[in-house]
Amino acid sequence: MPPRMPRRRTRRPLRTAAVGAVVAAVLAAMPGAAIAGTTIAGTTIADATPAAARANTAPANNDYCAGQCNDILPPGENGNATLADILANKVFGTRPAHTDDQLGPYAALASGYPGLTDDQLDSFFNDASFGVPADQVASTTSPRPDVTIVRDKATGVPHITGTTRYGTEFGAGYAAAQDRLWVMDLFRHVGRGELSGFAGGAAANRQLEQSFWQAAPYTEDELQAQIGSVAASGPRGQQALADAQAYVDGINQYITQSYNGRYFPGEYDLTGQVNAITNAGSIQPFKLTDLVALASVIGALFGSGGGGQLASAEVKEAADARYGPALGDQVWNSLREVNDPEAVTTLHDGQSFPYAVPPADPQGTALPDPGSVVPEQLVYDATGSAASTAATAAPGVLPGNLLTAKHGMSNALVVSGKYTASGHPVAVFGPQTGYFAPQLLMLEELQGPGISARGAAFAGLSFYVELGRGQDYAWSATSAGQDITDTYAVPLCTTDGSPVTLAAQSYLYHGVCTPFDKLVQTDAWSPTTADSTPAGSYSLVMYRSDYGLVTARGTVGGQPVAFTELRSSYDHEVDSIIGFQMLNDPSVVQGPAGFQQAAQNINYTFNWFYADSQHTAYYNSGDNPVRPADVDPNLPTWAQPAYEWQGFDPTTNTAQYTPPAQHPQSVDQDYYVSWNNKQAADYGSATYGNGSVYRANLLDSRVKALVAEGGVTRAELTQAMEDAAVTDLRGEDVLPDLLKVIGTAPVTDPQLASEVQQLTAWQAAGSKRTETSAGSHVYTDATAIQLMDAWWPLLADGIMHPGLGDQAYTALTGALQINESPSGGQTGATSGSTSANESIPHKGSSFQYGWWSYLDKDLRSVLGQPVAGPLAQQFCGGGSLTACRTVLLTTLQQAAAETAAQVYPGDSSCSAGDQWCADSIIQRPLGGVTDANSTWQNRPTYQQVVEFPSHR
Template structure:
């Protein structure tokens, strides 16, 4: 870089930094954050790249005993400017009017003359800090934008797969997404300008590094946004597999009883499930007489089709949480905000931090690759925002009637149409990615309905407009949000389905976003839709009909990917919204105190992050309650139960405080890990019989650290066992599962599960005495994929993309 450019840029940048910072005011009393993957992204891994990971790990053993001084020890500053985190260094850049200062954590503090300067600088920093990630992810992301059947684009990224894409793929993506922006008027055109300037900054850095990468294009930006949506921002689209389970149940139990059992399993409108919002928001009621659906014959899906339909559900990842406490329950009289997305642990990280300053703009937080100068999660001068995946029903599978014996002609609105064809590219070692399309979307595969061959297609509400997700973040970053009204309006722009959390110095609020289809009233949203054109979507749920709430009477808004509101139907792929959900651990920990400070809210989150819900939650009431109605078959099984109950009394934490490789709870964790899948099988097998394996494929075998304590059929075990004990529910099961409703038979099957687990553990641990068993903490230590950063940390289930700890004590003059 020429010295004249370096000096001129540094001088002008200094002047700009003074002018901007002099006029800015930070209304945060406390502003802290942590990103365990850190800011660094280079190879070889630089010294200090794991500093934030080690800080993050330091909080874990504190459980709920977090003191105010611990916050500044295990979180770093999120105030504006670099002064809180120096020593710092100026980074020269070849653009007049841009200044970048790196702090001790390598976080870039960026100052510009205007928004376009920030866009350019954000692109420059993206390649500098996440060039490896961009190089690996930009081409696999095309498959997410296209909804290529059977392709988990994120697994291609993490698996370091080499991908080649076609010009056809890029033309489709660029045409669709650019059109979506232009149709969005002035705001869409402004976002397109941001994107183009962001691309210029990224390509400037590529040239500076003399990189062999092809220049970044709009298709890259659009596709990476689609990839984020595929991982975190969609729900539903698994109707075919679920309907095959219904088909199997009806074939064995009869049409009426099979449908009854299946309806219990769907947990579509369970009034006993915990919700974040107290107000009722009706959506997706099941029609009494559904004529717009097809039930796919059990086992009729082709192998390739089965993989494709399964992939639609498996790409969803739901691990994020937020805890927001209102001012009337806080010690400082202002809202408390502890929140962040859980996106896994990677090096280079999937997010990177930026501090952005320009006239009228003051924002800091986590950006995403392809964020176009916007912050994904962060804070402005007097407000903060965050996201959790909502999993609401944005996707559907359609059953296409084939014409004239052809696999590529289908019936739509009275005439036969020829399917489209897309050649998307090649995956090294896997081959060509080619597929057909209908008016609804890509064809996933073929199956039969009533013995007749059909095609299964996939429709996603955000398809072709993924980039519009950035509108919400642009408004947040640009400071256009200043109160509840503008917050709701910003959140409503997202086509992806997320629960958006918001706090300022007076308010806490949440809004459940996403382009949510209004389905034909003759369509059961839990089943595939007949694709002949009679049962198409009828529009979108209006913004104010989305679940939203501010400042509830309880003074608390907690979410851990649970159902947002009563009356809001679960998506077809979300069968876990039942009587037990991990958000109850957050609720219980917050409920221990009427008045909170940021340390106690952080402690409530940190405790839940290592608690085992199978023991800490109500399912243990059911398991122990049934077992205690009769004697144990052996002293060993009784001792196993006693150890679990003692662990529960101590908080049911899986923490390894001393990092000695053993969970502090001794035998209890491994007992529950071994016995729980057997208990779940014992509860469900009497009714499900040969369909038990199908349900387990859909919902997982166990609820554990590997699943983030979601799924694993725990909601069925919880409600069925407690119902058997006489606990009343608002939405009781019509089916009696365990022991087919006979308490003695159920108890015997559960004790047998303990006996079998005891035999297994005795063989593994070399002793029949449970008190001498141990639980391996090293086996569940967190590793940073794909292995470039070798540091490991204790197991914890808390936000990893960024976690913010904030409280605001003032506000700009104007609110809206």
């Protein structure tokens, strides 16, 4: 008998009350409408703004930072260029005002930080004070009578002041469109899987829309349902919806005015949206669901954590095959470093926050049969250029690997007032969102009823400041990446009793054969001025189960299954709006407790940091699902009731989440550092590489030394950040181990001895990648740096490959890439293998992902030094110190034989062999205007330097 068929469920139905809330809030947000007391469909909308905040309609002067708040966001605030601007940039190299004026000061810190004083900070950062002095006003605009947008001469940042809540948010939308309309339009299409039809069918455009459709596919009704869900959450949700609608109204007014006045972004001309001669065409107005699509993109990029269980399973199975199940599991466990005792943690006062730590005897694990896993097909019915490989080299409007490639994240350095010169906390922090022209983020100041903040926000979501400062406090975040995404093995089935194969379109849910939801997005494109790819079309298809999205198929014990990924924030992309609203509200954030309360309302995985004049604080946000105690979150799990998240409801994708008290948090620790490292002891992560050497070590060692000395200033903390930013992690924390092994005997070969001496001198000088002088484009210790760049991938191969064997070595590179150098070009190969899973070139952020810890632990073990949490096997030279030394010298000799052109092979921006250029940061163009390369530094994109001398 075939399994019985259930009735089809409707996913997240939009309840009548939610509809009433949506309609009421939208109507209330119209110009001149009053929000309080509106009742539609039984829902009364209250004013969420506290009375005290409502009474203060112009809080622009409530600035307690006294000129000690700074920020920077390269390349510049202005992200809109007309067609004439773009053509002038291509022909004459000119750029519109404020397009790149923050790039120079940002780049200059790499050479200017030694000897930095507090008085010199304004040379490298913007003044982030509230308001604009009268003599610094560049322009004043009032798109409505109840809002004024003032732009300053120095940076062109919009300072938005509203006498009403609606006017404030309207102005935020208007200013966002002025500065980022094209970027916003790109990303609302990316979030819907429609980029190619909008901006051309270049291969990169297709790659990008495919990756996002795989991560967050929604129907239009489901996007609308998320809006309804927020509106039904209470007064703050209703206020957020009204704010968002006012924001959209502001965007749309700018679209209408710029189209009629013909000063809209020139990319609309270049992509054929508008005829450059006749002005025929249109710029589609924005709607609320566009903001949900935008939020899904940002959440997928920066606020999701976990996943990767299939890759981890492959490492386990390969290790078991190599060493046998018992020793193989020990090797696998030591390589994943889930709770490594030597890992640098943000909370270092002995706190423990157990979460996602593997159980001793896991149950429900579903390991795929080796070789059976097949990625899920995504593209169907391809025609024209979509079915051809002829246009694969065509450039896209966005990097195709924006989501799929591993990107660097963010850092934070915060010191308690007990250890500063002034007695007030000092913070240097910011997100690393990548380098783009224009940026994904934009700067703004918002002042209005219940809102008082200045900082950065993602374009298209800037109705609240997302990272920045309030009247007497500042906050920032780093991506946390704790495990909120699990992989399930879902048994396949057929509804007609036919044999079950991997092609089956139904699955077992609690014993019932249930068809997958089929989410289809069809995209078609024509050639455009900017993209000569021939016309084409295809359909993107994602299958969704009650256990998440289907990412692959395979067999477990011979049984056909679909492997799905279930993310707790899926279908809840906009829930975090409440937390951001609270961070902007001075009546909520009056100290650490209010800050942590706001952060608790953010469901994305972030580490949040706070500083005011008296206190510092930290909180790790995210909807952390509660798993059964016997489930290992690091491996695929059988899709059975016994192994589901506790309280799991698939119709709403909700579950029981760990309570706030169980999230890593702290107030007034002596200092905090984060560079996407481990949060606290016992706080597990599915990410490999949180071991003894991680790039956060560069921050921790420097800030710890400052705190021990005391009297820390803003300039000194900035120096600590920047000194770490120009340091090669491999040189500082692994090269000493390498030199110790080599130094156990004399190096008799004169050439090798010279190379060892160069590396020794570089390490003694601080392992810096800095220019001989500002603008020289030549590195001090250039030869040693080239040696290290060429040596590392050969080292990793020479040390680890023989012991792991081909299968485990390859599997481990899939779970954690070997190297992430600044240039991203070293892909060394020996023994028939390659380590080509390098970083993206020219992206700045480096040394987050790599085998630094593996080599450090193994080399110290071979040297006979104590190692807490050692690898289960000694790899280098099979554990023989003599043989290990031979491996190091042999691979160093191979590295020295490589020419500069081999180490730095060149690309469309750099000649082969140009070391500085290979490292250099490029602001990846998201539009028609490009910027010059800048010197490498491993640093946040947007960054604040703050110290508040007083408090409300």
